[in-house]
Every structure is written in C-alpha cells, then in structure tokens.
Amino acid sequence: MSTFKKIFVGLLCSLxxxxxxxxxxxxxxxSSNPDASDALGNWIKRYPAAANYxxxxxxxxxxxxxxxxxWAAANYQLSADNFHQLHKDWAELDTITTMYxxxxxxxxxxxxAYNTEITSLMTHPGGxxxxxxxxxxxxxxxxxx
Numbered sequence: 001m002s003t004f005k006k007i008f009v010g011l012l013c014s015l016x017x018x019x020x021x022x023x024x025x026x027x028x029x030x031s032s033n034p035d036a037s038d039a040l041g042n043w044i045k046r047y048p049a050a051a052n053y054x055x056x057x058x059x060x061x062x063x064x065x066x067x068x069x070x071w072a073a074a075n076y077q078l079s080a081d082n083f084h085q086l087h088k089d090w091a092e093l094d095t096i097t098t099m100y101x102x103x104x105x106x107x108x109x110x111x112x113a114y115n116t117e118i119t120s121l122m123t124h125p126g127g128x129x130x131x132x133x134x135x136x137x138x139x140x141x142x143x144x145x
Contacts, residue, residue: 026130029121036117039110041135043103050096050103051132057092058128064090066122072108073115080104 030037044051058065064087071083080101084093096104111118121127 026121026124026127026134029117029124029127030131030134033114033117033120036110036114036121037131037135039114040118040121040131043106043110044132044135047100047103047106050100050107053095053100054103054107055129055132057096058122059126061090061092062122062125064092065128066119068108069111069115069118069122072111073119076112080108 054065067087068080068083071086075082080093080097084090084097087093121131124130
C-alpha cells in the first residue's frame, strides 16, 4: 500500500471514529439532560424558522454561538441587543436581533435556565444541529404513533 493510501485510510478511520464518538456523546446529552432537551425541543417547535437560522449560524460560526450562550449566562438582565452592540461586525446578528427577536429572547432564556446543559451541547461541533435534527425526528415519530 502506498504512503498516500495509508495516510488516506488513517484519516478516514479517524474521521469515522470522531463522528461516532461525537454522536454517542450527543445521544447521551439528550437522555442525561431531559429537561433541557425538552425545553430546546419546545423552542425549536415554537420558532422553526429562527431555530433553522440559529442552528445554521452555530454550524458556520460555533465560536460566536458559544459566545452568545456564555454571554447570556454572565449578563442575565441584558438583551440580545446588548450582545449585538458588542459584536456589530457580526452581520448575522442583524437578522437574529430583528427578524427573530422573540425567538432570540426565548433562546437566551433557555440558555440561562439550562446554561450548563446548553453550554455542554454547544461545545460539540455541530451539537445544536445534531440535537435539533434528532428532536425533530423524535417529535415526528411521536406524532405518527
């Protein structure tokens, strides 16, 4: 086997392992944090357009969404507008704080109520997306029973 093939196979195995470990950890998140998972699921159902936007933002800018959750916990009385003022150069906050303000307020409230749990979820790359997809599948399964 050539050196290139060995490197490629090694990288492929590493990626498969990483995704499997991450998926297993995320599966445990939901069952280990049922109240936070339920609250997140309810938020997603109530604000599907905003949830899709914020999930996509998390996928593309996980450092920024993690910063929002950390800021929410540290600044309990402040609004998303205050966070936006700190990060005027983050264009996506324009959309989040105008089009989806009610959903953003609810997300901040959720992040504050379940800060440890939501922080834990969002430290996984793509964790918010994974959870939202699995919550949607679970909700669909429940309604078809």
